[in-house]
Amino acid sequence: MPRTIHLHPFTILAVAVAVVSTTTAASQWWLSCAVLGLCLLISGWAGQLKKLSVLSGAMLLPTLLSLLLIHGLVSRDNSPAIAQWGPVRVTVHGLEVALSLGLRTAVLVVVGLLCGLLIDKHQLVAAIDLSPVPPQLGYLLAATHFLLPQMGEKQRRIGEAQTLRRVGTGKGVTGWFQRVRLRAVPLVLASMQDAQDRAVHLSARGFPAIGTRTRLRTVPDSSAQRAIRWIAIVVAVLGPVLILVLAQLGSKS
């Protein structure tokens, strides 16, 4: 059973942004590894380790392979080659670059995914609704999160109806493309109709709100969390600048 984290969604997001920006700017393999390890620990505590591992793997493996291909195998730098097969040569520098970029990308992906798994979508929408941003933004986010599964369900039902009429039943890649083509138009038309039908009732229920709006759902917050958010934002902006300045000074001396 996954555990829920009782923090304001903006706190989690602010800390995540600070961590990613600082780690990217620092570009230290040990720091990236430490962040990744911490993410795995947190996901393990939250009961999301398997999900995080699968999702991260699906996104990172192709990225790491392409980085290795570009920088590791066909690198044109003059550093000593570890191995060589004709024009393809593996160099130490190439591997270092691929590993460094790969680790930075991994931090971005894993931290981002962890945020997605830890933050309750309804809490996030409520937090946005309670902030001073336009109400449409909260609706847009909510619609993306909650109406997309409904579109997936509609697409499945259209597929069933087409199968009954023996259409779109082909196999392999060609069959897949045929199904996509046949389902796309009715899906878009049905979704537009659905949006139109909902819009009038949303207006009748006073959406979007013209004046002040409130929420029945409460989003946990505290002065400590607000302070953490401010610190995280300052770190996210100034941290990379400070690291770059220090690196410049270090290279001059």
Next chain:
Amino acid sequence: MQQELPALTAAVLGLSLRSFTYLDGQAPVLHNVEIEVFPGSLTVISGQSGSGKSTLGAILAGLLPRHGMDELVGTISVAETQIEFSKSVTPRVDVSQWAKHTGLLPQDAGHYLSGIRGTVAEELAFSLENAGVPREQMCQRVQELAHKLHLEHLLERNPQQLSGGQERLVALAALAMSEPDVLVLDEPLAGLDQQASAVVSTMITTLRAQGTALVVLSDSIRAWAHEADSLWSLEQGMLKALSSDEQEQQNRTTRETPRSVPEDSRVLLSLNSVKLAYPGASHPAVQDLDLEVRAGQCIGLAGANGSGKTTLLKAIAGLLTPVAGRLESFGESGLLLQNSSDQLFERTVLREVTFGIPKRSPLQQRVPEVLAQLGLEAYAQTHPYELPASARRLVALATVLVRDPEILFLDEPTEALDEAGEAILQEVIRSVLERGGAVVLSTHDAEFMKSTAHRVLTLS
């Protein structure tokens, strides 16, 4: 007509309409409609599909006419305010303000729900949130309304995971949250099983007792006649009060009973200890089911919402493989799905019916025949989405019949069908049975089931 309304009570909603024409419409959809709604009253407006019921409902709810598009000539009185509409003047209506006096529950109750809230309590509070009502007041009002309408057990449920009946209850409660004087309900009992219908009816009675006036739009007065304060019929855009003779006539059901079937007719469908389950589901939808369907036989599937009727029909139509047991079908089959809009993909009725049939197939020759059988010839070049709900349902049926199925599976076929459409459906079922085919149908319409099915299988 039992129009015994208190003479001294002022109407909370009044409509005096000379004509209403949609943008680009050739002729008025409604004309000469005069209606007044009193507090706590139940007004029932019946009419065939396409008669203008939904249009009238949308006008009463302030959703029509659309500013600068449609044309309404007449007067609407709401909350002691009279609004004049003419050919040259269409006042802009603030629908959210109007909804505080008159709310509309659409036929598909899911469209009323925002679809973006995590719990039923939040869904009920949606309009209050947009009005900026303080949280403590919202909590109190949600609890009070849920208590009054017996919905406490649903408050923490996810609105996306409600059954059809529960969804309608929640939408009705969400509508009542703003405490409007009038609620307009479009086919509030359509597609609901007996239990869900009883709960919705009870909720309607509770709301009436609190002084809320109700206007029910329905294709039949049968379910409402005994408690309605006024009964109206909408025919070709004109509203007329139903006389007591007409009420009796509409209430009377003269349905035939199905003819008997020879016991030695050949078996067309056989199910032995069939178990059906969706991937990932914790419980099977159907378990240990035995069924034999013979030529000339019509089998009815009954059971509450969620009892597995649709799942069973999908399995015997080949969309779902049983996880256990044996399912054998001996003949061409065709399934009419519950929701017509998921079954229609093309831009004209003619193209829709021919969709998926190879150009040189002999089935192409059946297209005009099927359109004529279902009374759809006049709509051949019309977009299916532009048709009245009943005709759209018949188009979906045409797409099945054109393949000349020997076994016809119908999932809630009477849903959205008006009386004329139902008569056509009865005729279609009879013709399938007479030529040695079989029909398996699921429906909540007990009358229809009784007049059509030889045998009823109740799923639990």
